[in-house]
Amino acid sequence: xxxxxxxxxxxxxxxxxxxxxxxxxxxxxxxxxxxxxxxxxxxxxxxxxxxxxxxxxxxxxxxxxxxxxxxxxxxxxxxxxxxxxxxxxxxxxxxxxxxxxxxxxxxxxxxxxxxxxxxxxxxxxxxxxxxxxxxxxxxxxxxxxxxxxxxxxxxxxxxxxxxxxxxxxxxxxxxxxxxxxxxxxxxxxxxxxxxxxxxxxxxxxxxxxxxxxxxxxxxxxxxxxxxxxxxxxxxxxxxxxxxxxxxxxxxxxxxxxxx
Amino acid sequence: xxxxxxxxxxxxxxxxxxxxxxxxxxxxxxxxxxxxxxxxxxxxxxxxxxxxxxxxxxxxxxxxxxxxxxxxxxxxxxxxxxxxxxxxxxxxxxxxxxxxxxxxxxxxxxxxxxxxxxxxxxxxxxxxxxxxxxxxxxxxxxxxxxxxxxxxxxxxxxxxxxxxxxxxxxxxxxxxxxxxxxxxxxxxxxxxxxxxxxxxxxxxxxxxxxxxxxxxxxxxxxxxxxxxxxxxxxxxxxxxxxxxxxxxxxxxxxxxxxxxxxxxxxxxxxxxxxxxxxxxxxxxxxxxxxxxxxxxxxxxxxxxxxxxxxxxxxxxxxxxxxxxxx
Ligand SMILES: Cc1cc2nc3c(=O)[nH]c(=O)nc-3n(C[C@H](O)[C@H](O)[C@H](O)COP(=O)(O)OP(=O)(O)OC[C@H]3O[C@@H](n4cnc5c(N)ncnc54)[C@H](O)[C@@H]3O)c2cc1C
Ligand SMILES: Nc1ncnc2c1ncn2[C@@H]1O[C@H](COP(=O)(O)O)[C@@H](O)[C@H]1O
Numbered sequence: 060x061x062x063x064x065x066x067x068x069x070x071x072x073x074x075x076x077x078x079x080x081x082x083x084x085x086x087x088x089x090x091x092x093x094x095x096x097x098x099x100x101x102x103x104x105x106x107x108x109x110x111x112x113x114x115x116x117x118x119x120x121x122x123x124x125x126x127x128x129x130x131x132x133x134x135x136x137x138x139x140x141x142x143x144x145x146x147x148x149x150x151x152x153x154x155x156x157x158x159x160x161x162x163x164x165x166x167x168x169x170x171x172x173x174x175x176x177x178x179x180x181x182x183x184x185x186x187x188x189x190x191x192x193x194x195x196x197x198x199x200x201x202x203x204x205x206x207x208x209x210x211x212x213x214x215x216x217x218x219x220x221x222x223x224x225x226x227x228x229x230x231x232x233x234x235x236x237x238x239x240x241x242x243x244x245x246x247x248x249x250x251x252x253x254x255x256x257x258x259x260x261x262x263x264x265x266x267x268x269x270x271x272x273x274x275x276x277x278x279x280x281x282x283x284x285x286x287x288x289x290x291x292x293x294x295x296x297x298x299x300x301x302x303x304x305x306x307x308x309x310x311x312x313x314x315x316x317x318x
Numbered sequence: 319x320x321x322x323x324x325x326x327x328x329x330x331x332x333x334x335x336x337x338x339x340x341x342x343x344x345x346x347x348x349x350x351x352x353x354x355x356x357x358x359x360x361x362x363x364x365x366x367x368x369x370x371x372x373x374x375x376x377x378x379x380x381x382x383x384x385x386x387x388x389x390x391x392x393x394x395x396x397x398x399x400x401x402x403x404x405x406x407x408x409x410x411x412x413x414x415x416x417x418x419x420x421x422x423x424x425x426x427x428x429x430x431x432x433x434x435x436x437x438x439x440x441x442x443x444x445x446x447x448x449x450x451x452x453x454x455x456x457x458x459x460x461x462x463x464x465x466x467x468x469x470x471x472x473x474x475x476x477x478x479x480x481x482x483x484x485x486x487x488x489x490x491x492x493x494x495x496x497x498x499x500x501x502x503x504x505x506x507x508x509x510x511x512x513x514x515x516x517x518x519x520x521x522x523x524x525x526x527x528x529x530x531x532x533x534x535x536x537x538x539x540x541x542x543x544x545x546x547x548x549x550x551x552x553x554x555x556x557x558x559x560x561x562x563x564x565x566x567x568x569x570x571x572x573x574x575x576x577x578x579x580x581x582x583x584x585x586x587x588x589x590x591x592x593x594x595x596x597x598x599x600x601x602x603x604x605x606x607x608x609x610x611x612x613x614x615x616x617x618x619x620x621x622x623x624x625x626x627x628x629x630x631x632x633x634x635x636x637x638x639x640x641x642x643x644x
């Protein structure tokens with residue numbers, strides 16, 4: 060089973076985000092970066108497929124500045140086989156269409172039975188690149204996937220996905236693009252031997268020119284701002300439960316007017 | 319001349335409220351741009367909703383019927399929507415950032431060679447350019463986004479745009495559509511929907527959420543509170559509760575769960591980690607019940623109750639039942 064895993068490096072969820080003074084973006088100094096949590100589910104699922112079929116490969120594909128190598132290395136330490144790092148100034152801070160275009164071009168230069176994306180990157184929060192990649196490769200997409208079962212002959216998969224208020228089970232022909240959702244699996248940690256081995260695994264560096272693309276941005280952002288500061292409101296301490304319940308319920312009706 | 323087009327989502331044989339939110343916003347934008355507002359509905363059951371959309375300001379409703387459109391499928395719906403957009407050439411296309419919208423918008427956009435400005439919480443016109451404001455980093459910051467290619471596609475977060483009636487024709491035009499079956503897609507084997515009629519967290523107006531302080535999987539107290547509030551209320555959870563197996567993954571609120579914007583968020587036994595606050599910090603009103611007076615959630619809560627949730631929630635339920643029964 061050959062899996063291609065699209066992985067983005069994003070700020071750690073602990074990061075306090077600050078907007079830069081001219082509002083053109085966020086302050087990047089001091090940020091610690093990690094693998095996008097949804098992409099970790101993808102890496103884990105791909106590793107499990109390789110283990111199940113006792114053959115195949117897990118290929119990591121990431122677009123990003125030099126630092127993205129660390130994220131690829133971490134995935135290699137978890138057990139992935141090799142990486143492709145697309146590093147190109149013209150692709151930094153790109154919109155999901157440009158990213159999907161680059162991912163599609165890179166995918167076209169590799170072999171795969173299945174492609175995994177995360178259902179969304181937790182930095183820009185678009186949640187688009189997976190579906191766009193599928194469309195650009197003319198492949199079916201199954202988004203928000205929580206369970207994957209691949210037939211022995213590798214021609215199709217039975218997949219469970221989250222839908223509003225429930226679950227949908229679908230049958231999808233391979234190759235296809237799946238987008239990982241929480242619940243798919245529990246990602247493993249990189250072991251010490253894994254980390255040692257990862258150092259020798261190959262990471263192929265490519266530029267936009269190597270992929271034969273010249274990115275044309277589709278979206279533009281500006282006027283970054285912080286959300287209105289929330290401050291502590293009324294605090295009820297040391298009151299009897301019936302009294303505090305009455306006070307708060309009344310306040311919700313008469314003061315906040317939300318019920 | 320349709321300047322603005324909305325996609326109206328139909329679910330379980332009913333048109334969703336988000337369609338009226340889009341219609342109301344779309345009407346304002348179409349007036350601002352000096353053109354018509356149209357809507358796209360899919361499936362044989364769709365035509366009946368045209369007059370509803372007319373009430374909220376839609377001039378023309380394009381109804382696309384084909385056997386493949388009877389249930390949602392990303393490829394077929396994206397084909398149909400992309401076809402209508404290509405034929406009618408709206409300048410602005412609006413979808414809702416619902417579970418279905420998240421699946422449909424990017425695939426449709428890619429067919430048209432554009433990207434969607436996803437999950438906007440407000441819109442404004444800058445000349446003929448639409449500007450959408452959207453949260454990033456799960457709400458840790460916001461930015462304004464514009465589309466540089468045509469059509470300008472945007473999706474709106476459910477439950478934040480106001481609905482406003484503004485009667486227009488809502489005239490139906492049927493669009494002929496044949497599926498391009500050279501494209502493979504998935505087929506649905508089973509659809510198991512929660513029949514409780516519970517709204518999705520991202521669309522709920524009230525969320526009663528429980529964390530590790532719940533001490534186990536018994537969420538009866540919180541479910542009771544949600545049911546007293548009625549059908550627009552639902553139950554959520556922190557990651558600690560989800561990881562403990564007390565609640566399904568789909569209930570998780572936070573940076574790696576759902577970003578929610580209810581009118582009221584009641585946090586029970588939740589400490590208020592940065593990841594949790596990111597996901598619910600834009601709630602209109604926050605109530606926190608926690609026995610630790612130092613819990614960080616109190617720095618964000620409009621009403622903080624320092625107490626044992628097992629003592630306070632039953633009392634609140636009593637009060638709420640009495641009040642809301644009036
Ligand atoms: C990569 C990453 C992503 C994450 N994403 C998310 C996310 O999306 N969402 C999320 O929620 N978390 C997320 N987390 C986890 C987060 O860091 C916290 O661990 C988690 O939010 C804690 O959940 P909690 O508040 O329920 O539990 P705790 O922090 O343990 O808090 C429990 C609270 O309950 C109170 N309590 C206990 N008993 C009672 C009682 N009887 N009555 C009243 N109060 C009581 C305690 O005083 C305490 O404040 C993430 C973490 C990581 C590393
Ligand atoms: N720079 C990138 N490099 C590799 N994969 C990416 C990149 N950006 C997005 N993706 C993939 O697309 C998914 C959705 O991203 P997004 O549309 O940005 O929310 C991510 O979870 C990744 O799998």
